[in-house]
Amino acid sequence: MRYDFLTRKRLMTLGSLLAIMLITWGAALLTRFDAGQGLSAIPAALSWGIENFYPDEKAWRRLPGIMDKLLDTVLLAVASTTVAAMAALVCAVGGSRTMRLNRWFGLISRGMASIFRNIDIAAWAIILLFSFGQSALTGYFALLFASFGFLTRAFMEAIDEMSSSAVEALRATGAGYITIVCRCVIPSCAPQLVSWMLFMMETNIRSATLIGILTGTGIGFAFDVYYKGMNYHAASLVVIVIAAAILLIEAGSNVIRSMILRG
Amino acid sequence: MKPVLLELTNVSKSYGRGAPALSGINIAARQGEFISIIGPSGAGKSTLLRCINRIIESAQGQIRFDQVMMGSLSRRELRKARTKIGMIFQHYNLVDRLSALENVLHGRLGYKNVLAGALGLYSQEEKRKAYELLCSLGLQEHVHKRCDQLSGGQKQRVGIARALIQEPKLLLCDEPIASLDPGSSKVIMDHLRSISSRLGITVLVNLHQVDVALKYSDRIIGVNRGQIVFNGAPSLLTHDAIHHIYGSEAGELMMELGGKNAV
Numbered sequence: 001m002r003y004d005f006l007t008r009k010r011l012m013t014l015g016s017l018l019a020i021m022l023i024t025w026g027a028a029l030l031t032r033f034d035a036g037q038g039l040s041a042i043p044a045a046l047s048w049g050i051e052n053f054y055p056d057e058k059a060w061r062r063l064p065g066i067m068d069k070l071l072d073t074v075l076l077a078v079a080s081t082t083v084a085a086m087a088a089l090v091c092a093v094g095g096s097r098t099m100r101l102n103r104w105f106g107l108i109s110r111g112m113a114s115i116f117r118n119i120d121i122a123a124w125a126i127i128l129l130f131s132f133g134q135s136a137l138t139g140y141f142a143l144l145f146a147s148f149g150f151l152t153r154a155f156m157e158a159i160d161e162m163s164s165s166a167v168e169a170l171r172a173t174g175a176g177y178i179t180i181v182c183r184c185v186i187p188s189c190a191p192q193l194v195s196w197m198l199f200m201m202e203t204n205i206r207s208a209t210l211i212g213i214l215t216g217t218g219i220g221f222a223f224d225v226y227y228k229g230m231n232y233h234a235a236s237l238v239v240i241v242i243a244a245a246i247l248l249i250e251a252g253s254n255v256i257r258s259m260i261l262r263g
Numbered sequence: 264m265k266p267v268l269l270e271l272t273n274v275s276k277s278y279g280r281g282a283p284a285l286s287g288i289n290i291a292a293r294q295g296e297f298i299s300i301i302g303p304s305g306a307g308k309s310t311l312l313r314c315i316n317r318i319i320e321s322a323q324g325q326i327r328f329d330q331v332m333m334g335s336l337s338r339r340e341l342r343k344a345r346t347k348i349g350m351i352f353q354h355y356n357l358v359d360r361l362s363a364l365e366n367v368l369h370g371r372l373g374y375k376n377v378l379a380g381a382l383g384l385y386s387q388e389e390k391r392k393a394y395e396l397l398c399s400l401g402l403q404e405h406v407h408k409r410c411d412q413l414s415g416g417q418k419q420r421v422g423i424a425r426a427l428i429q430e431p432k433l434l435l436c437d438e439p440i441a442s443l444d445p446g447s448s449k450v451i452m453d454h455l456r457s458i459s460s461r462l463g464i465t466v467l468v469n470l471h472q473v474d475v476a477l478k479y480s481d482r483i484i485g486v487n488r489g490q491i492v493f494n495g496a497p498s499l500l501t502h503d504a505i506h507h508i509y510g511s512e513a514g515e516l517m518m519e520l521g522g523k524n525a526v
Contacts, residue, residue, distance in 0.1 A: 165352065165354055165355075165356040166356050166357060166358045166359075168318060168352075168356055169350065169352060169356035169357070169369075169422075169425070170369055170372060171318060171345075172316055172318055172345060172348070172349075172350040172435075173345060173346065173349075173350075173369065173370050173371075173372055173373040173425070173429055174341075174342040174343065174344075174345035174346040174372070174373025174374075174429075175342075175369070175372035175373050175375075175380060176342060176377060176380060178377050178380070178381050179372050179375065179377065179380030179381055180372075181381075182380070182381040182382070182383070183358075183369060183372060183380065183381070183383055184358050184369070187358055187360055187361055188358055188359070188360060190360070191360075
């Protein structure tokens with residue numbers, strides 16, 4: 001009996017493995033993808049990259065312009081994240097189990113959070129392109145909506161994880177709703193709230209770069225223009241600048257995070 | 264005889280279907296009286312205390328506190344009534360990330376309007392009072408310490424200070440010493456006793472320790488299955504009465520009572 005069970009399990013594993021291999025093979029056949037050809041192209045791609053994809057002197061002269069574009073993108077991300085965080089905080093507090101205003105507010109804010117969160121930033125950008133055209137506003141609103149959805153959910157969970165005992169104590173002293181939120185809920189989960197906001201900001205700087213290609217703004221667009229104009233030296237400089245900026249911001253937010261956790 | 268401060272008439276409460284948590288509770292508490300409420304776990308002691316300040320809404324019955332019918336109050340009036348009722352909890356219910364002083368000042372939030380409450384604007388007088396209270400409870404070295412760095416006994420003293428700064432007429436203590444070691448328990452009970460005799464504040468304490476109740480109380484109320492089964496001076500609490508309050512659990516209880524029983 002026991003032997004049968006193990007054999008069956010092994011057969012199941014083998015069957016699934018075969019199925020996966022079949023699907024892969026079928027997909028490759030349909031799309032005429034040749035794995036061997038793909039792998040053998042890597043050395044050539046590498047040598048091309050080394051020959052062309054580095055900033056030369058002419059590209060370095062474009063640095064001030066590129067930095068301007070980078071600043072645009074970073075500010076766009078920061079502006080959308082902070083505004084989204086404020087709106088998300090209101091919805092999260094009112095919709096959380098601990099501080100729930102009423103059943104409807106809870107349901108509505110949870111529903112809104114999941115709709116805004118589950119539509120991808122790129123999808124938002126495409127939808128908003130119709131209304132705002134190729135402008136920074138499109139990118140701003142796309143980031144704002146997606147971050148609002150994500151942050152509402154994250155904040156709500158942070159608030160519900162917090163123990164509600166101090167809320168009960170403040171209620172017993174006769175404190176009002178807004179007072180309890182400001183003096184008890186926010187101080188209790190401030191580290192989590194700030195941590196989520198910083199995380200969102202980092203993510204948004206990366207996303208803003210890609211959104212910029214769609215909306216024709218910021219550093220993403222600069223990359224697009226140089227790359228399509230076959231100015232690979234300048235395009236490589238853009239990539240280096242983006243990478244440096246992201247690492248710098250990550251380091252900065254780590255410092256802030258540890259300061260808040262200690263303080 | 265001091266005037267009656269708190270009067271419960273026929274108070275009942277049930278959660279969902281099932282047996283009621285409280286049924287037909289009648290209690291009258293005089294100004295400055297120290298009353299212990301004893302009874303097995305789940306007898307409805309915590310529910311009883313929370314019905315008084317309407318942290319839990321009682322289903323039926325009347326609660327008169329300080330000439331006011333608690334059941335008929337609007338939200339604003341209820342907040343005002345709550346400022347006159349201090350509450351102390353088993354798990355202290357402090358905001359752990361804030362300092363002892365800030366937690367004590369939370370006791371004043373019931374008196375504030377939305378703006379002053381949300382921003383935490385306290386007068387010089389209030390801050391001085393908070394500091395004095397902490398000193399009088401022997402916490403002068405911990406005034407600016409964060410509450411998560413304090414021991415259980417110290418946290419409970421912060422909780423007492425938070426209740427006292429409300430300038431209450433009534434103190435509700437929900438198992439204030441259930442999480443404390445014997446030494447700290449004695450300190451806390453001594454403080455509560457002196458609050459009632461020195462400041463003339465009525466104190467209602469839920470207790471698990473019969474010997475403590477016998478030692479400190481003016482009156483003991485025994486609760487079992489949501490009903491008052493004993494109400495009288497500690498000297499009247501006989502073995503039979505304890506049996507009656509605790510039912511089948513009384514066997515183990517006698518160990519705790521030791522030589523100090525009141526027969």
